[in-house]
């Protein structure tokens with residue numbers, strides 16, 4: 530008789546913790562954050578460059594919001610990650626689980642197995658934060674998601690260009706049952722032509738997709754990896770760009786990273 534061996538799926542993580550969501554449509558809600566390691570982009574404004582390579586260890590909060598981290602080895606087996614999340618899941622505390630990174634979709638095969646189990650265990654909705662450039666991987670886990678925040682990367686600000694992938698990604702979200710929105714980081718260097726192109730791209734899917742313009746949070750000199758400093762836009766620029774985009778899409782909100790105002794992670 531041939532015996533079957535099952536391999537336990539594993540994921541490379543940076544951290545698991547509980548905090549208030551500071552961006553986009555879920556701003557102000559309490560989430561359990563699972564921050565996955567690895568990212569295939571190199572955005573000039575990245576404030577999570579520690580995720581680009583998989584670390585040997587990850588840090589896991591013992592009790593929600595207390596920042597009493599314990600260190601564990603990577604990669605983390607699926608049942609252990611469920612335990613880490615369950616440890617955070619006190620009654621009535623959290624609104625949802627946030628998959629963040631890095632780029633969580635680089636872990637799509639793992640997520641396809643993990644998400645149905647964590648939904649069943651916690652009963653919490655699942656929210657994905659993503660660079661919006663991997664539609665094939667999104668399709669793999671779409672049935673297990675409740676909401677998606679898709680970054681639309683402006684070449685003039687991020688140094689990345691993924692127009693076609695963003696279009697496919699948004700179409701997939703629109704064809705599903707999901708709540709989704711688009712987030713665009715803007716800096717003093719934003720090219721308005723790219724903002725108009727973004728608005729047209731979103732409007733081609735639906736004029737009702739909420740768009741969040743997020744003024745960049747300037748990085749400390751030690752955190753920056755590009756020679757040109759990424760600076761916040763002026764109030765006049767932001768007002769002008771919101772008006773420009775509202776010619777094409779109905780909801781354009783300007784919201785900075787509020788978790789940094791609260792001095793959170």
Ligand code: SF4
Pocket residue numbers: 568569570571572574575576577578580630631632660
């Ligand atoms: S997609 Fe996110 S984690 Fe990756 S480089 Fe850009 S900002 Fe950083």
